[in-house]
Amino acid sequence: MTLEAGELHERDHEGFLSEVHSFEFWFQSVEGYLHGHPHGVSPSTPFPELAPDRRAALVATLSTYCVGELTALEGASGMIGFAPNRATKIFLATQVADEARHLEVLLHRLAELGVEDAEAGFEARANRHLMAFRERLLAYVVEKDWLAALFAQNVILEAMEFAAFQTHLRTADARTAELLGGVLKDERRHIGFGENALGRHLASHPDDRRRLREVRQSLEPLVFATFEDAALQVGLPAAERPEIARLYLDSVARLGLGT
Amino acid sequence: MLDARTAYSIQYWLESCPQGYLLHTEFGHERGAREPGFVLENPVVREEAIGTTVQLVVGERAALAASSGLINAAPDAASKAFLATQTLDEARHVEIFTQRLFDLGVKRDELESTIAHHANPHLVRFAEILLEKVDKKDFVAGVVGQNIVLEGLAFSTFEMMQAANRDTNPKFARTLSGTIADERRHVGFGENRIGSLLREQPGKKPEIERMQKDMAYHMLATLADRFRGQSAAMQEARRAIEEQASHGGPTPRSHVWHGTDLSKAEPREMEAVLAETVLKEFKTRLARIGLDYQSPERP
Numbered sequence: 001m002t003l004e005a006g007e008l009h010e011r012d013h014e015g016f017l018s019e020v021h022s023f024e025f026w027f028q029s030v031e032g033y034l035h036g037h038p039h040g041v042s043p044s045t046p047f048p049e050l051a052p053d054r055r056a057a058l059v060a061t062l063s064t065y066c067v068g069e070l071t072a073l074e075g076a077s078g079m080i081g082f083a084p085n086r087a088t089k090i091f092l093a094t095q096v097a098d099e100a101r102h103l104e105v106l107l108h109r110l111a112e113l114g115v116e117d118a119e120a121g122f123e124a125r126a127n128r129h130l131m132a133f134r135e136r137l138l139a140y141v142v143e144k145d146w147l148a149a150l151f152a153q154n155v156i157l158e159a160m161e162f163a164a165f166q167t168h169l170r171t172a173d174a175r176t177a178e179l180l181g182g183v184l185k186d187e188r189r190h191i192g193f194g195e196n197a198l199g200r201h202l203a204s205h206p207d208d209r210r211r212l213r214e215v216r217q218s219l220e221p222l223v224f225a226t227f228e229d230a231a232l233q234v235g236l237p238a239a240e241r242p243e244i245a246r247l248y249l250d251s252v253a254r255l256g257l258g259t
Numbered sequence: 260m261l262d263a264r265t266a267y268s269i270q271y272w273l274e275s276c277p278q279g280y281l282l283h284t285e286f287g288h289e290r291g292a293r294e295p296g297f298v299l300e301n302p303v304v305r306e307e308a309i310g311t312t313v314q315l316v317v318g319e320r321a322a323l324a325a326s327s328g329l330i331n332a333a334p335d336a337a338s339k340a341f342l343a344t345q346t347l348d349e350a351r352h353v354e355i356f357t358q359r360l361f362d363l364g365v366k367r368d369e370l371e372s373t374i375a376h377h378a379n380p381h382l383v384r385f386a387e388i389l390l391e392k393v394d395k396k397d398f399v400a401g402v403v404g405q406n407i408v409l410e411g412l413a414f415s416t417f418e419m420m421q422a423a424n425r426d427t428n429p430k431f432a433r434t435l436s437g438t439i440a441d442e443r444r445h446v447g448f449g450e451n452r453i454g455s456l457l458r459e460q461p462g463k464k465p466e467i468e469r470m471q472k473d474m475a476y477h478m479l480a481t482l483a484d485r486f487r488g489q490s491a492a493m494q495e496a497r498r499a500i501e502e503q504a505s506h507g508g509p510t511p512r513s514h515v516w517h518g519t520d521l522s523k524a525e526p527r528e529m530e531a532v533l534a535e536t537v538l539k540e541f542k543t544r545l546a547r548i549g550l551d552y553q554s555p556e557r558p
Contacts, residue, residue: 023351024285027277035278038270073339077330077346080323086353089323093350096327100343101269103336119336138331 154194321386406449476555
């Protein structure tokens with residue numbers, strides 16, 4: 001059973017919490033697409049031959065994704081300590097396992113591509129704008145700033161990853177595409193959680209919109225710069241590049257946080 | 260044999276835990292299983308079950324905070340991945356023991372007040388000592404406190420409770436058996452990963468041994484409080500079990516755990532066997548990672 005983001009948004013608050021903030025729900029959600037898919041890929045999916053320049057671009061892109069997932073892992077785990085209630089802590093714990101899995105499957109794919117000791121080198125190969133984003137997000141976590149950390153982590157970062165992976169799927173080889181497809185299903189849950197939690201908070205604390213707009217304005221240049229570099233690396237045609245930003249902006253717009 | 264990197268991976272955890280021994284369970288037990296009548300219908304036994312379960316929730320909440328808080332301090336991706344699986348294990352334990360409180364009749368809006376009422380102050384202090392290390396991002400001390408001391412306590416406590424409930428409360432016993440399997444992994448990680456780090460940082464040993472001594476004191480004090488105050492409830496539970504057996508319910512059999520028959524032992528004997536077992540395990544595990552066990556004062 002996998003719920004689409006739209007379905008999650010239609011649930012009432014109590015129904016949403018009781019359904020999605022549990023180990024039980026998490027396992028029901030992931031089992032369908034992870035069972036029989038070690039490291040996120042079916043064993044029968046062929047290993048494609050990649051031209052050297054395409055392979056190099058893919059290694060750089062996957063390294064950037066690794067930084068995104070490491071950031072999400074460190075962000076989500078750090079937020080458990082100051083999450084406002086038990087259900088939120090449990091949801092974040094499921095997200096921690098998801099993010100660690102994403103990092104693991106990406107490192108595994110890098111190893112398949114012939115990268116030696118992928119873990120040791122991915123930060124050096126990753127996009128510098130995303131590295132700067134990571135620093136800002138983890139600063140919110142260290143400050144135990146729940147609202148800013150949740151927005152930066154579960155809306156901006158997750159929406160950024162969702163948009164990048166969704167776009168990359170169009171040009172990806174079969175193994176990378178299958179791996180990203182599973183990751184995307186997790187990201188939908190994470191974004192749904194972030195939007196629901198923040199949307200309800202903003203409904204009762206409308207003044208906090210201004211604070212979140214400030215967070216958005218401070219992080220967005222890094223988001224768009226990362227997109228620009230990623231679009232070039234995955235070979236996205238120029239005409240289609242605005243699409244990656246639109247996918248991201250849709251998520252932010254749902255919270256009514258227009259610039 | 261699995262190498263350490265594989266054994267710490269999400270993939271290994273997925274296949275062994277949720278796709279392994281937790282498959283076809285809900286909240287850690289067989290689907291549809293219920294607490295037995297002698298627990299739900301006897302107010303003394305039910306209250307004792309709530310008090311015991313609250314201590315489990317308090318311990319697991321501390322473990323959740325500690326394992327998640329240590330991820331950012333972990334020195335490599337394999338340790339981060341393992342701690343991510345442990346974070347979700349601990350969250351599951353919080354969930355299943357909280358669910359047991361609901362199954363025992365605690366109302367959802369009374370959960371926090373019930374926990375505050377029953378939480379043993381020594382167990383709360385035990386958790387605080389650990390979380391002070393986690394807050395300082397002290398990975399080595401945090402993992403010793405979490406994966407050797409706290410998990411070692413949980414492992415032996417759950418084993419004893421599982422043995423005592425096997426015949427008379429299969430629902431709770433099944434819940435415990437899944438958590439025991441998890442704790443075994445967590446303790447193994449603590450021993451394997453920390454031994455090498457401690458050899459690189461021998462100067463940390465005195466501070467960590469002090470932490471272990473403080474945590475061991477509060478652990479012993481918690482056990483003393485729990486067992487010494489439960490004599491009447493334990494007798495009432497045994498009487499209720501026998502009464503249920505006389506009406507066709509499960510017949511309690513003797514369960515000898517580390518030389519003590521749990522179906523007949525006095526609370527002081529049970530306290531003694533659990534404390535001795537936990538401390539013996541501490542000594543063995545601490546010695547494996549190069550630490551000397553520090554004996555606390557007896558509460």
